[in-house]
Amino acid sequence: MTDFSPLLLAELAILAVLLSALSALATRHLPALMRQLVIPLMGFSGLLALLAGVWTLGTGQNSTAILPIGLPWLPWQLHLDALAGLFLSLVGGITFIVSFYAPAYVREFEHGNDSLPALGGFTGLFIAGMQMVILSDGAFVFMVSWELMSLSSYFLVTFQHEKAANRRAGFLYLLMAHIGGLSILLGYALLAAYGHGLSFEAMRAASLPEGWATLAFLLALFGFGMKAGLLPVHVWLPEAHPVAPSHISALMSGVMLKVAVYGLIRFTWDLLGDVHWQWGVTLLIVGSLSAIMGVLYAMMQQNMKRLLAYSSVENIGIIFIGLGLSAIFSGTGHPALAVIGLVAALYHALNHAMFKSLMFLAAGAVLHSTREHDLDQMGGLLRRMPWTGLFFLLGCISIAALPPFNGFVSEWLTFQTSLQAWALDSGILRTLLPIAAAVLALTGAIAAATFVKLYGIAFLGRARSRRARRAREVSLGMRSALAMLAIVCLLLGILPTLVIDTLNSIPQQLLGKGLEQATAHGWLWLTPVSAETASYSAPLVFIGALLTWWLAQFLLRRGSVRKVRYGDPCDCGFGTPNARMQYTSVAFAQPMRRVFADLFRLREEVTRDEQGRERHQLQVEDPLWDWLYLPLARAVNALSKLVSRLQSGNVRIYLGWSLATLVVLLWLIS
């Protein structure tokens, strides 16, 4: 470790963020230290990680190091390659930007009862855990870091534990994180059994029989999918993400979900190798379901952060569609097409990290300024908070996959991949892929509707509550974080060729083939398959759009009448419309709710109180609770009732049971 390598930088990043966690202990007595030391250290660590990741991606150079801790036969080995580089730079970049945002946001906790050492300490551990998951080069380090990440984020979810809902969300999260972790552990156990070692190198060399390999894949999919928030194991996500402080929500949704995606890619493509197309079909179906159901649930939400959390489920679904397409093509012997699918998935992971962090941070700014979660209490915020409103709008355009922003590029790549279905031999697969593309199209269109609703209700129209009327623009630090993310979103949208060139070493590492043809015609032209098949020149289209826009403005502003007169809106001859006459978020979603009624658990009732006033109640819930979770919970309860029969309260009987167990165990091992 004498020479200066990206990995050294990454280790310094971990060290810095651990120091930040340690220094947070002092904030009990010196609350200002949080802003002056803890968060800057965290941002510094993010910057180091970003540099290390980008350096690795740029040079494609791998580096390995052994940490001087751990047991002699169980070394803590770290490894940094292109795949890890991308995700490390993701963690680093978002951490860096969040560190501009966090100081103003945590200021309000300085005088409250909330424990600052817990916030700073667990944030540091959480980030360190994510960085180490990505760098780990063995199942042991991986699982330790994974649990570090899960546990510290549990404490962040329950940070404001006075509220019962937060405790409940935290418990659900902890429970599901552990079931998922167990599943990942079993997956690694299978690999370790055939590879005779816990290091990733041994696992790569292992050759599993087909059945065991599929089992390992399914275990990994379950475990990582649970963390990533795939349907049907997503239920913890919309509970846990919204209740954490907003910058933590951004880290959880923007980055932690990507760490789970990283885990699955590492496990399946790198360690298992030899991807089967049946796995691809599984990924495609699970991804499509998550995408469409995620966005439909998002559409129904009234709570801003819950809506964003459901939209994470959708975007993770889109990433998995890309991964599934890649697996199908590589399993059927079309490596060139598999590369496009993989790049589409990675690109979307990158994009989602950016725009979802932007959205959560902006939602945090709204929360900070209005203290409202409920969309129907907001309204007219664009006039009160113009900068936040602008960046939020840019985030909405990106996340709704509209050109020329970044969400569009990755969805475009995913569409292009699925349209190559004609290359497949099997008729069923040839049909399945376009249907997945149609699901993706429906998802994109509903996402646009969802974000029209979110933005239109919260930022446009008139203020619906006193708090919204008195909202104030947030501080410069918070706005600068939003601005940085918005600019990154735009750049990722108009310079896709540069991004793909940078990502190129990842498919080379995993599939042995790059995506050179995509950028073969210069940086202006994105041609994923070939120039004849499809081309998109994002920079030129962007310039064209700007020119048209400018021209229209220029011509019309010069006209004979360029004045604008302000007046009351159309009142149809009655009184001036007031804020209560506006469409609410519930009303906006009503047509959608009615059309897709079978997919929700709807409870609608009209009750009448003593004075004869009618009260209309509507509840929209995730039907999976009824179909899957409640029966499961009942089964677990029934089982534990059976076990509780052993519980007699008599010590002698307990001793008898212990003796019996001991005898059985002795008999087993003898």
Next chain:
Amino acid sequence: MADLLNPVDWLLALLQVLLFALAAPLLAAWVKRIKSRLQNRRGPSLLQPYRDLRKLFRKEARVANSASPLFRAAPYVVFSATLIAASTVPLLAVHLPTAILADVIVLVGFLALARFFLALAGMDVGSAFGGMGASREMLISALAEPAMLMAIFTLTMSAHSTNLSSVIQHVLDSGLLLRPSFLFALLALLLVAVAETGRIPIDNPATHLELTMVHEAMILEYSGRHLALMEWAAQIKLLLYGVLISNIFLPWGMAQQLEPLPLLIGLAAIAGKLMLLGVVLAVSETLVAKMRLFRVPAYLNLAFLLGLLGMLSHVILEVGV
């Protein structure tokens, strides 16, 4: 790609975009006139939309007090996004540089961008109509977009390209083959075009009846040049769908070389095709009554199913044949 970047081609492409914008009101007027004739009325002159636009551009714009800056920016965004989408559609000639700038998915994307801002502008003033229009428009588009992409994917899969020029060239090269997949895709695209351009039976551009309007509800608060841009964008969108359908399914007559004579023939051909399509639209608008909003999903599901059938028949019957 670089060989396509010569200035003459670019000039022609720009002229084509200009033609697109200038001809758009004419198609709207044509449909209106035929419809009037079918209803035993004389109908306005073909130049009426131009006069309307000129009048609106000269008038002072009025903006509601409760409107935000987005309200004033939205017409420009809607107009330029629609025009950018239109510029990628081959109108007279097959190979123009604007067609390789962006493919058909980008086209759908820019139309979605225009709709996004249209819906936001509708919600901006805070009147109930705007929210209602936005909510309905987003429902209709959410259901129409997959149907449209399904139909387009059928075509692009048989042409092995999402580039509109290549798709049209493919149809020209393969001659008049009555493929089942093309027929299904054509039907699906016709249904979607009616829904997306806000025509009867989905929406009625001629009404301001509060409870049924969709597009008109969103632009209710606009006036002056802002309204002119919104109306013009809607007309361009109608022309865009007309050109898309006629040039993909009946590309004959389009110029394959960029010379004066083929271009003139191309102009005559597209004018004839659009006149025919306009008559079909006017007849169907006269015969069909407007639907209730909650029957629209069934209509769009039909479009989606037709697109899906087209895709299936392509995958099962035509691949490898």
